[in-house]
Amino acid sequence: MANAPRYQQIKAYIEEKIETRVWPVGTRIPTEYELCDLFNVSRMTVNKAVRDLVTDGLLERTPRLGTFVTEPKAESPLMDIRNIADEVTARGQHYHSVIHALKRLSAPVDVAMRLGVMLGTDVYYSEIVHYGDEIPLQLEQRWVNPALAPAYLEQDFNQTTPNEYLSSVCPVNTIEHSVEAINPSAAVKEALAMKSDEPCLLLHRRTWSQQTLVSAALLYHPGSRYKLTSRTDR
Structure with a gap:
Protein backbone atom coordinates (compact mmCIF):
# COMPACT_ATOMS: atom_id res chain seq x y z
CA MET A 1 0.00 0.00 0.00
CA THR A 70 -23.03 5.81 6.99
CA GLU A 71 -24.68 2.40 7.16
CA PRO A 72 -23.66 0.52 3.99
CA LYS A 73 -26.57 -0.02 1.62
CA ALA A 74 -27.81 -3.49 0.95
CA GLU A 75 -27.38 -4.41 -2.68
CA SER A 76 -29.13 -6.74 -5.13
CA PRO A 77 -28.41 -7.48 -8.79
CA LEU A 78 -31.05 -6.59 -11.34
CA MET A 79 -30.03 -9.22 -13.89
CA ASP A 80 -30.24 -12.15 -11.48
CA ILE A 81 -32.21 -13.44 -8.49
CA ARG A 82 -30.39 -13.99 -5.24
CA ASN A 83 -31.74 -15.19 -1.95
CA ILE A 84 -31.96 -12.12 0.30
CA ALA A 85 -31.01 -14.22 3.35
CA ASP A 86 -27.73 -15.12 1.63
CA GLU A 87 -27.11 -11.48 0.68
CA VAL A 88 -27.57 -10.34 4.28
CA THR A 89 -25.38 -13.03 5.85
CA ALA A 90 -22.67 -12.47 3.20
CA ARG A 91 -22.37 -8.91 4.53
CA GLY A 92 -21.80 -10.26 8.03
CA GLN A 93 -25.28 -9.28 9.24
CA HIS A 94 -27.86 -11.37 11.06
CA TYR A 95 -30.85 -12.21 8.87
CA HIS A 96 -34.40 -12.80 10.01
CA SER A 97 -37.89 -12.18 8.70
CA VAL A 98 -41.34 -11.32 9.97
CA ILE A 99 -44.33 -12.87 8.22
CA HIS A 100 -47.27 -10.49 7.86
CA ALA A 101 -49.47 -12.73 5.70
CA LEU A 102 -49.48 -16.25 4.26
CA LYS A 103 -52.80 -17.25 2.75
CA ARG A 104 -54.94 -18.35 -0.18
CA LEU A 105 -57.03 -15.73 -1.96
CA SER A 106 -59.27 -15.26 -4.98
CA ALA A 107 -57.32 -13.25 -7.56
CA PRO A 108 -58.73 -9.75 -8.14
CA VAL A 109 -58.24 -8.08 -11.51
CA ASP A 110 -54.77 -6.64 -10.86
CA VAL A 111 -53.41 -9.91 -9.42
CA ALA A 112 -54.95 -11.99 -12.22
CA MET A 113 -53.24 -9.77 -14.79
CA ARG A 114 -49.96 -9.76 -12.90
CA LEU A 115 -49.88 -13.55 -12.47
CA GLY A 116 -51.44 -14.40 -15.84
CA VAL A 117 -54.43 -16.33 -14.48
CA MET A 118 -58.18 -15.96 -14.86
CA LEU A 119 -60.09 -13.54 -12.63
CA GLY A 120 -61.15 -15.27 -9.39
CA THR A 121 -58.57 -18.06 -9.64
CA ASP A 122 -57.27 -19.25 -6.26
CA VAL A 123 -53.68 -18.07 -5.75
CA TYR A 124 -51.29 -18.04 -2.83
CA TYR A 125 -50.17 -14.78 -1.24
CA SER A 126 -47.31 -14.00 1.16
CA GLU A 127 -46.19 -10.74 2.71
CA ILE A 128 -42.84 -10.78 4.49
CA VAL A 129 -40.41 -8.16 5.81
CA HIS A 130 -36.74 -9.14 5.55
CA TYR A 131 -34.23 -7.77 8.09
CA GLY A 132 -30.47 -7.35 8.39
CA ASP A 133 -29.29 -6.75 11.98
CA GLU A 134 -32.81 -5.81 13.09
CA ILE A 135 -33.10 -3.20 10.33
CA PRO A 136 -35.90 -3.79 7.77
CA LEU A 137 -34.46 -3.95 4.26
CA GLN A 138 -37.24 -5.28 2.08
CA LEU A 139 -41.00 -5.72 2.13
CA GLU A 140 -41.91 -8.61 -0.15
CA GLN A 141 -45.46 -9.04 -1.44
CA ARG A 142 -45.71 -12.20 -3.55
CA TRP A 143 -48.45 -14.00 -5.45
CA VAL A 144 -47.82 -17.63 -6.43
CA ASN A 145 -49.48 -20.00 -8.90
CA PRO A 146 -50.56 -23.00 -6.76
CA ALA A 147 -50.32 -25.34 -9.74
CA LEU A 148 -46.52 -25.02 -9.68
CA ALA A 149 -45.96 -24.77 -5.93
CA PRO A 150 -48.87 -26.58 -4.23
CA ALA A 151 -47.10 -26.80 -0.85
CA TYR A 152 -46.24 -23.08 -0.70
CA LEU A 153 -48.54 -22.29 2.24
CA GLU A 154 -47.09 -25.18 4.24
CA GLN A 155 -43.56 -23.74 4.28
CA ASP A 156 -41.94 -22.23 7.36
CA PHE A 157 -40.70 -18.93 5.95
CA ASN A 158 -38.90 -18.20 9.20
CA GLN A 159 -36.48 -20.97 8.20
CA THR A 160 -36.36 -20.38 4.45
CA THR A 161 -37.42 -17.66 2.02
CA PRO A 162 -40.03 -17.76 -0.74
CA ASN A 163 -37.26 -17.29 -3.29
CA GLU A 164 -35.25 -20.21 -1.93
CA TYR A 165 -38.26 -22.52 -1.77
CA LEU A 166 -39.61 -21.67 -5.22
CA SER A 167 -36.16 -22.04 -6.80
CA SER A 168 -35.97 -25.58 -5.40
CA VAL A 169 -39.37 -26.78 -6.63
CA CYS A 170 -39.62 -24.93 -9.95
CA PRO A 171 -36.24 -23.65 -11.16
CA VAL A 172 -36.47 -20.26 -12.85
CA ASN A 173 -35.55 -19.93 -16.52
CA THR A 174 -37.02 -16.49 -17.27
CA ILE A 175 -37.05 -13.31 -15.17
CA GLU A 176 -38.85 -10.02 -15.76
CA HIS A 177 -37.79 -6.96 -13.77
CA SER A 178 -38.87 -3.33 -13.70
CA VAL A 179 -37.93 -0.69 -11.14
CA GLU A 180 -39.50 2.60 -10.12
CA ALA A 181 -39.03 5.20 -7.40
CA ILE A 182 -42.27 5.77 -5.52
CA ASN A 183 -43.77 7.62 -2.60
CA PRO A 184 -44.89 4.56 -0.59
CA SER A 185 -48.10 4.16 1.34
CA ALA A 186 -48.21 4.70 5.08
CA ALA A 187 -48.40 0.92 5.57
CA VAL A 188 -45.19 0.34 3.58
CA LYS A 189 -43.39 3.13 5.44
CA GLU A 190 -44.41 1.64 8.77
CA ALA A 191 -43.35 -1.89 7.77
CA LEU A 192 -39.92 -0.64 6.66
CA ALA A 193 -39.46 1.95 9.45
CA MET A 194 -38.99 4.67 6.84
CA LYS A 195 -38.86 8.40 7.40
CA SER A 196 -41.91 10.36 6.27
CA ASP A 197 -40.07 11.96 3.34
CA GLU A 198 -37.85 9.00 2.41
CA PRO A 199 -38.05 7.67 -1.17
CA CYS A 200 -38.72 4.03 -1.87
CA LEU A 201 -37.42 1.71 -4.59
CA LEU A 202 -40.06 -0.69 -5.89
CA LEU A 203 -38.91 -3.71 -7.88
CA HIS A 204 -41.58 -5.52 -9.90
CA ARG A 205 -40.51 -9.11 -10.50
CA ARG A 206 -42.12 -11.98 -12.38
CA THR A 207 -40.53 -15.41 -12.78
CA TRP A 208 -41.21 -18.31 -15.16
CA SER A 209 -40.32 -22.00 -14.98
CA GLN A 210 -40.59 -24.09 -18.12
CA GLN A 211 -42.44 -21.23 -19.85
CA THR A 212 -45.10 -21.09 -17.10
CA LEU A 213 -45.46 -18.02 -14.86
CA VAL A 214 -44.67 -19.12 -11.30
CA SER A 215 -44.90 -15.96 -9.23
CA ALA A 216 -45.22 -12.20 -9.31
CA ALA A 217 -43.72 -10.06 -6.57
CA LEU A 218 -43.53 -6.47 -5.45
CA LEU A 219 -40.31 -5.80 -3.54
CA TYR A 220 -40.17 -2.50 -1.62
CA HIS A 221 -36.82 -1.13 -0.42
CA PRO A 222 -36.00 2.00 1.64
CA GLY A 223 -34.04 4.29 -0.66
CA SER A 224 -31.53 5.14 2.06
CA ARG A 225 -30.69 1.49 2.78
CA TYR A 226 -30.78 -0.29 -0.55
CA LYS A 227 -29.43 -0.12 -4.06
CA LEU A 228 -30.04 -2.21 -7.17
CA THR A 229 -27.18 -2.93 -9.53
CA SER A 230 -26.75 -4.22 -13.05
CA ARG A 231 -23.71 -5.51 -14.93
CA THR A 232 -23.45 -6.54 -18.54
CA ASP A 233 -20.32 -8.20 -19.95
CA ARG A 234 -19.66 -7.44 -23.61
Whole structure:
Protein backbone atom coordinates (compact mmCIF):
# COMPACT_ATOMS: atom_id res chain seq x y z
CA MET A 1 0.00 0.00 0.00
CA ALA A 2 3.01 2.29 0.55
CA ASN A 3 3.56 2.42 -3.22
CA ALA A 4 -0.11 2.95 -4.02
CA PRO A 5 -1.36 6.34 -5.25
CA ARG A 6 -1.90 8.78 -2.40
CA TYR A 7 -5.68 8.90 -2.79
CA GLN A 8 -5.81 5.10 -2.41
CA GLN A 9 -3.74 5.36 0.76
CA ILE A 10 -6.24 7.88 2.12
CA LYS A 11 -9.14 5.60 1.17
CA ALA A 12 -7.46 2.67 2.90
CA TYR A 13 -6.89 4.78 6.02
CA ILE A 14 -10.56 5.79 6.21
CA GLU A 15 -11.79 2.27 5.42
CA GLU A 16 -9.59 0.83 8.18
CA LYS A 17 -11.03 3.31 10.70
CA ILE A 18 -14.57 2.30 9.67
CA GLU A 19 -13.94 -1.47 9.59
CA THR A 20 -12.32 -1.48 13.03
CA ARG A 21 -15.19 0.65 14.45
CA VAL A 22 -12.81 3.42 15.46
CA TRP A 23 -15.24 5.49 13.39
CA PRO A 24 -18.66 3.83 13.87
CA VAL A 25 -21.75 4.72 11.86
CA GLY A 26 -22.67 8.37 12.45
CA THR A 27 -19.11 9.56 13.07
CA ARG A 28 -18.07 12.79 11.36
CA ILE A 29 -14.71 12.12 9.74
CA PRO A 30 -11.92 14.75 9.63
CA THR A 31 -12.48 17.57 7.17
CA GLU A 32 -10.76 17.53 3.80
CA TYR A 33 -8.40 20.26 5.02
CA GLU A 34 -7.48 18.15 8.06
CA LEU A 35 -6.83 15.14 5.84
CA CYS A 36 -4.71 17.32 3.55
CA ASP A 37 -2.52 18.25 6.51
CA LEU A 38 -2.38 14.66 7.78
CA PHE A 39 -1.23 13.21 4.45
CA ASN A 40 0.53 16.31 3.09
CA VAL A 41 -1.42 16.21 -0.17
CA SER A 42 -3.62 18.54 -2.19
CA ARG A 43 -7.31 18.90 -1.50
CA MET A 44 -8.01 17.43 -4.96
CA THR A 45 -6.36 14.17 -3.89
CA VAL A 46 -8.33 14.01 -0.65
CA ASN A 47 -11.55 14.89 -2.46
CA LYS A 48 -11.12 11.97 -4.86
CA ALA A 49 -10.64 9.52 -1.99
CA VAL A 50 -13.67 10.83 -0.11
CA ARG A 51 -15.78 10.98 -3.27
CA ASP A 52 -15.00 7.33 -4.05
CA LEU A 53 -16.04 6.28 -0.55
CA VAL A 54 -19.28 8.24 -0.88
CA THR A 55 -19.94 6.38 -4.14
CA ASP A 56 -19.14 3.09 -2.39
CA GLY A 57 -21.76 3.91 0.25
CA LEU A 58 -19.36 4.11 3.21
CA LEU A 59 -19.58 7.87 3.64
CA GLU A 60 -22.34 10.45 3.27
CA ARG A 61 -21.88 14.19 2.78
CA THR A 62 -24.24 16.52 4.63
CA PRO A 63 -24.11 20.15 3.44
CA ARG A 64 -22.68 22.56 6.04
CA LEU A 65 -22.27 19.75 8.58
CA GLY A 66 -19.54 17.53 7.17
CA THR A 67 -18.95 13.98 5.95
CA PHE A 68 -20.22 11.10 8.05
CA VAL A 69 -19.80 7.33 8.23
CA THR A 70 -23.03 5.81 6.99
CA GLU A 71 -24.68 2.40 7.16
CA PRO A 72 -23.66 0.52 3.99
CA LYS A 73 -26.57 -0.02 1.62
CA ALA A 74 -27.81 -3.49 0.95
CA GLU A 75 -27.38 -4.41 -2.68
CA SER A 76 -29.13 -6.74 -5.13
CA PRO A 77 -28.41 -7.48 -8.79
CA LEU A 78 -31.05 -6.59 -11.34
CA MET A 79 -30.03 -9.22 -13.89
CA ASP A 80 -30.24 -12.15 -11.48
CA ILE A 81 -32.21 -13.44 -8.49
CA ARG A 82 -30.39 -13.99 -5.24
CA ASN A 83 -31.74 -15.19 -1.95
CA ILE A 84 -31.96 -12.12 0.30
CA ALA A 85 -31.01 -14.22 3.35
CA ASP A 86 -27.73 -15.12 1.63
CA GLU A 87 -27.11 -11.48 0.68
CA VAL A 88 -27.57 -10.34 4.28
CA THR A 89 -25.38 -13.03 5.85
CA ALA A 90 -22.67 -12.47 3.20
CA ARG A 91 -22.37 -8.91 4.53
CA GLY A 92 -21.80 -10.26 8.03
CA GLN A 93 -25.28 -9.28 9.24
CA HIS A 94 -27.86 -11.37 11.06
CA TYR A 95 -30.85 -12.21 8.87
CA HIS A 96 -34.40 -12.80 10.01
CA SER A 97 -37.89 -12.18 8.70
CA VAL A 98 -41.34 -11.32 9.97
CA ILE A 99 -44.33 -12.87 8.22
CA HIS A 100 -47.27 -10.49 7.86
CA ALA A 101 -49.47 -12.73 5.70
CA LEU A 102 -49.48 -16.25 4.26
CA LYS A 103 -52.80 -17.25 2.75
CA ARG A 104 -54.94 -18.35 -0.18
CA LEU A 105 -57.03 -15.73 -1.96
CA SER A 106 -59.27 -15.26 -4.98
CA ALA A 107 -57.32 -13.25 -7.56
CA PRO A 108 -58.73 -9.75 -8.14
CA VAL A 109 -58.24 -8.08 -11.51
CA ASP A 110 -54.77 -6.64 -10.86
CA VAL A 111 -53.41 -9.91 -9.42
CA ALA A 112 -54.95 -11.99 -12.22
CA MET A 113 -53.24 -9.77 -14.79
CA ARG A 114 -49.96 -9.76 -12.90
CA LEU A 115 -49.88 -13.55 -12.47
CA GLY A 116 -51.44 -14.40 -15.84
CA VAL A 117 -54.43 -16.33 -14.48
CA MET A 118 -58.18 -15.96 -14.86
CA LEU A 119 -60.09 -13.54 -12.63
CA GLY A 120 -61.15 -15.27 -9.39
CA THR A 121 -58.57 -18.06 -9.64
CA ASP A 122 -57.27 -19.25 -6.26
CA VAL A 123 -53.68 -18.07 -5.75
CA TYR A 124 -51.29 -18.04 -2.83
CA TYR A 125 -50.17 -14.78 -1.24
CA SER A 126 -47.31 -14.00 1.16
CA GLU A 127 -46.19 -10.74 2.71
CA ILE A 128 -42.84 -10.78 4.49
CA VAL A 129 -40.41 -8.16 5.81
CA HIS A 130 -36.74 -9.14 5.55
CA TYR A 131 -34.23 -7.77 8.09
CA GLY A 132 -30.47 -7.35 8.39
CA ASP A 133 -29.29 -6.75 11.98
CA GLU A 134 -32.81 -5.81 13.09
CA ILE A 135 -33.10 -3.20 10.33
CA PRO A 136 -35.90 -3.79 7.77
CA LEU A 137 -34.46 -3.95 4.26
CA GLN A 138 -37.24 -5.28 2.08
CA LEU A 139 -41.00 -5.72 2.13
CA GLU A 140 -41.91 -8.61 -0.15
CA GLN A 141 -45.46 -9.04 -1.44
CA ARG A 142 -45.71 -12.20 -3.55
CA TRP A 143 -48.45 -14.00 -5.45
CA VAL A 144 -47.82 -17.63 -6.43
CA ASN A 145 -49.48 -20.00 -8.90
CA PRO A 146 -50.56 -23.00 -6.76
CA ALA A 147 -50.32 -25.34 -9.74
CA LEU A 148 -46.52 -25.02 -9.68
CA ALA A 149 -45.96 -24.77 -5.93
CA PRO A 150 -48.87 -26.58 -4.23
CA ALA A 151 -47.10 -26.80 -0.85
CA TYR A 152 -46.24 -23.08 -0.70
CA LEU A 153 -48.54 -22.29 2.24
CA GLU A 154 -47.09 -25.18 4.24
CA GLN A 155 -43.56 -23.74 4.28
CA ASP A 156 -41.94 -22.23 7.36
CA PHE A 157 -40.70 -18.93 5.95
CA ASN A 158 -38.90 -18.20 9.20
CA GLN A 159 -36.48 -20.97 8.20
CA THR A 160 -36.36 -20.38 4.45
CA THR A 161 -37.42 -17.66 2.02
CA PRO A 162 -40.03 -17.76 -0.74
CA ASN A 163 -37.26 -17.29 -3.29
CA GLU A 164 -35.25 -20.21 -1.93
CA TYR A 165 -38.26 -22.52 -1.77
CA LEU A 166 -39.61 -21.67 -5.22
CA SER A 167 -36.16 -22.04 -6.80
CA SER A 168 -35.97 -25.58 -5.40
CA VAL A 169 -39.37 -26.78 -6.63
CA CYS A 170 -39.62 -24.93 -9.95
CA PRO A 171 -36.24 -23.65 -11.16
CA VAL A 172 -36.47 -20.26 -12.85
CA ASN A 173 -35.55 -19.93 -16.52
CA THR A 174 -37.02 -16.49 -17.27
CA ILE A 175 -37.05 -13.31 -15.17
CA GLU A 176 -38.85 -10.02 -15.76
CA HIS A 177 -37.79 -6.96 -13.77
CA SER A 178 -38.87 -3.33 -13.70
CA VAL A 179 -37.93 -0.69 -11.14
CA GLU A 180 -39.50 2.60 -10.12
CA ALA A 181 -39.03 5.20 -7.40
CA ILE A 182 -42.27 5.77 -5.52
CA ASN A 183 -43.77 7.62 -2.60
CA PRO A 184 -44.89 4.56 -0.59
CA SER A 185 -48.10 4.16 1.34
CA ALA A 186 -48.21 4.70 5.08
CA ALA A 187 -48.40 0.92 5.57
CA VAL A 188 -45.19 0.34 3.58
CA LYS A 189 -43.39 3.13 5.44
CA GLU A 190 -44.41 1.64 8.77
CA ALA A 191 -43.35 -1.89 7.77
CA LEU A 192 -39.92 -0.64 6.66
CA ALA A 193 -39.46 1.95 9.45
CA MET A 194 -38.99 4.67 6.84
CA LYS A 195 -38.86 8.40 7.40
CA SER A 196 -41.91 10.36 6.27
CA ASP A 197 -40.07 11.96 3.34
CA GLU A 198 -37.85 9.00 2.41
CA PRO A 199 -38.05 7.67 -1.17
CA CYS A 200 -38.72 4.03 -1.87
CA LEU A 201 -37.42 1.71 -4.59
CA LEU A 202 -40.06 -0.69 -5.89
CA LEU A 203 -38.91 -3.71 -7.88
CA HIS A 204 -41.58 -5.52 -9.90
CA ARG A 205 -40.51 -9.11 -10.50
CA ARG A 206 -42.12 -11.98 -12.38
CA THR A 207 -40.53 -15.41 -12.78
CA TRP A 208 -41.21 -18.31 -15.16
CA SER A 209 -40.32 -22.00 -14.98
CA GLN A 210 -40.59 -24.09 -18.12
CA GLN A 211 -42.44 -21.23 -19.85
CA THR A 212 -45.10 -21.09 -17.10
CA LEU A 213 -45.46 -18.02 -14.86
CA VAL A 214 -44.67 -19.12 -11.30
CA SER A 215 -44.90 -15.96 -9.23
CA ALA A 216 -45.22 -12.20 -9.31
CA ALA A 217 -43.72 -10.06 -6.57
CA LEU A 218 -43.53 -6.47 -5.45
CA LEU A 219 -40.31 -5.80 -3.54
CA TYR A 220 -40.17 -2.50 -1.62
CA HIS A 221 -36.82 -1.13 -0.42
CA PRO A 222 -36.00 2.00 1.64
CA GLY A 223 -34.04 4.29 -0.66
CA SER A 224 -31.53 5.14 2.06
CA ARG A 225 -30.69 1.49 2.78
CA TYR A 226 -30.78 -0.29 -0.55
CA LYS A 227 -29.43 -0.12 -4.06
CA LEU A 228 -30.04 -2.21 -7.17
CA THR A 229 -27.18 -2.93 -9.53
CA SER A 230 -26.75 -4.22 -13.05
CA ARG A 231 -23.71 -5.51 -14.93
CA THR A 232 -23.45 -6.54 -18.54
CA ASP A 233 -20.32 -8.20 -19.95
CA ARG A 234 -19.66 -7.44 -23.61
